[in-house]
Amino acid sequence: MRIGRHIIILSDMQMISVFVALMIALAVCAYVVVSGSVVRHAERLSAQIKNEEAVLTAHASYYRARERLLSDREATAPFFSAPAGDEKKALGDFLRTVEALAKKSRLTVVDISPKEKVDVLDGVGRVYRLSFAAEGLSASLFSFLADIDGSESLIAFDTVAITVKDDSGAHARIDGQLSLTAIDR
Numbered sequence: 115m116r117i118g119r120h121i122i123i124l125s126d127m128q129m130i131s132v133f134v135a136l137m138i139a140l141a142v143c144a145y146v147v148v149s150g151s152v153v154r155h156a157e158r159l160s161a162q163i164k165n166e167e168a169v170l171t172a173h174a175s176y177y178r179a180r181e182r183l184l185s186d187r188e189a190t191a192p193f194f195s196a197p198a199g200d201e202k203k204a205l206g207d208f209l210r211t212v213e214a215l216a217k218k219s220r221l222t223v224v225d226i227s228p229k230e231k232v233d234v235l236d237g238v239g240r241v242y243r244l245s246f247a248a249e250g251l252s253a254s255l256f257s258f259l260a261d262i263d264g265s266e267s268l269i270a271f272d273t274v275a276i277t278v279k280d281d282s283g284a285h286a287r288i289d290g291q292l293s294l295t296a297i298d299r
Contacts, residue, residue, distance in 0.1 A: 201232055201240075204240070204242060204294075204296055205228050205232075205242050205244075208228075208242050208244065208267075208269075208294045209226060209228060209244065211265070211267060211269065211294075212226065212244065212246060212262075212269070212292060213226065215258060215261045215262060215265065216248050216258055218257075218258075218261060219250070219254045219255070219257040219258035219261055220250055220251070220254045220257075221248040221249065221250040221254050221255065221258050221288075222248060222249050222250055223246075223247070223248045224247040224248055224249055224287070225245065225246070225247040226244060226245070226246050226247075227244060227245050228242070228243070228244045229242075229243040229244060229245070229291075231243070235295075238297060239295060239296050239297040240295075240296050241293050241294070241295050241296075242293065242294045242296065243272065243291055243292065243293045243294075244291070244292050245289075245290070245291050245292075246288070246289070246290055246291070246292050247287065247288065247289045247290075248287070248288050249279065249285065249286070249287045249288075250285070250286070251284060251285060251286075252278075252283060252284060252285065252286045255276065255286050255288050258288070259271075259288075262292070267294060268294060268295040268296070268297075269292060269293070269294050270292070270293055270295075271290050271291070271292055271293075272290070272291040272292065272293050273290050273291045274288065274289070274290035275288070275289045275290060276288050277289070
């Protein structure tokens with residue numbers, strides 16, 4: 115072999131050593147090039163995974179918030195009225211609710227009559243009213259008042275008068291006006 119003006123003679127063993135060294139150098143270069151692209155690809159995949167995780171986390175928090183809102187909506191459903199224009203249904207439901215609470219408390223309903231006028235709360239809802247009179251044991255009367263107060267609907271006494279029916283105070287009469295505030299959907 116001649117390089118420039120010098121002749122280099124290599125033995126077979128030296129030739130094999132040079133060949134192996136060149137192959138190792140080529141393998142190292144190929145490894146650096148390939149591993150560099152693999153590393154860059156792995157980094158891109160890692161960034162994509164982190165981005166997808168962030169999107170999934172955002173979606174998960176959205177769905178959790180949605181579930182909370184739906185749960186809150188169900189919990190507040192008794193406070194909402196039927197859609198506007200369904201006055202008779204809302205008033206009928208109100209009458210049935212009051213009658214059921216009186217029956218539960220073992221009161222005898224003497225009079226229950228709805229008021230014709232429905233107050234409209236500007237864009238918020240409506241207020242239904244009815245006059246109510248019932249008789250029963252005093253304990254039943256107080257049970258009824260507690261049931262009205264603890265009702266799932268927004269029912270309240272606007273006026274109330276309690277009259278004792280006998281000298282012992284065991285029997286009483288309640289007269290008053292009840293109102294139901296119904297929030298529009």
